[in-house]
Amino acid sequence: MRDFTNRTAQLETRRAELIARMRMLDAELDSHGDPDWEENATEHEQDEAMEALGLSAQAELRMIDGALSRMAAGDYGSCVRCGAEISDARLDLLPATPFCRDCAR
Template sequence: MQKAPAQATQDYEKYRSVLVRRQEELRQRLYAIEQDLERPRDPDDDDRAIERNNDEVLEELGTAGQSELAAIDAALDRLNHGTFGRCSKCGDVIDERRLDAVPYTAICQDCARSV
């Protein structure tokens, strides 16, 4: 198991803070989506059709949120194990600009291009 480089180590707490904050935002959003999907439906046929369309959008948002949450959980795990900041495919250092843009990324930009 390779340790993250010194520069990334210095930024661990910055990334942990960003990830934990986003994790909480997603959990709140997913809870709100779940509550909305469970509310009683309108008995009017036209309104029910609109609600079904809205439910599909909410379900897609929920799925995307769950995927991002799983990626954040994995990034926090990498932080805890000292592998954060290293590409899980090639082992190279992930550029700080990439981590700033997508802090839960597990792969470097070169490996992302090859996918």
């Protein structure tokens, strides 16, 4: 059985970073609302960019939560599609991936 203790800590650290980033983005989005039309248009563009960052963070957070759930169930490191072992090199690159290299194609 493979030991994923360090990987668990890595995922939990990244999870905390994402949650902090999402809170910061939410606070920044809530603070906007300049009555000046030109300034408001610029803020709107910035808000769209921040919302995209937030959506990206949410997607990564779901991947991490899935990986942590698989760890708790003892299924982490095995492909959810074919059951093959996911290589350590792949997990080093994409620690939250649920798929082996072949199934990810």
